[in-house]
């Protein structure tokens with residue numbers, strides 16, 4: 001039994017990517033934080049980051065048996081229709097995370113095509129958002 005942590009385009013460079021917006025926590029550190037929450041339940045985390053939409057879709061199809069997922073679609077939130085269709089067909093509960101508060105940023109980030117399909121959304125909490133999402137997901141999974 002595992003939880004899928006899925007990060008989309010440009011999230012592999014967290015730590016040095018526009019730190020004034022995304023902070024200085026690396027993806028490896030985020031993975032540790034999420035694993036910390038999830039392992040308290042005795043579950044594993046499978047963490048994957050891809051820049052390409054097709055690869056992210058493949059991963060969702062490969063992990064349809066996960067207990068749940070945490071997904072940061074990156075800029076695919078804006079017009080990632082293929083990813084959206086994959087998430088529409090994704091049965092496990094999943095939570096969308098954005099490090100930044102996208103509502104406080106450029107207008108083109110104000111709508112997420114994927115967020116309406118999520119069980120919940122955490123945004124604007126930086127790397128901590130992933131930990132919060134992991135805690136919420138463990139509760140969602142154990143309640144269902």
Ligand code: DQA
Pocket residue numbers: 009010011072073074075076077097098099100101102109
């Ligand atoms: C992001 C917000 C997106 O708009 C942006 O394209 C990203 C990161 C976030 O985590 O704040 O790549 O998903």
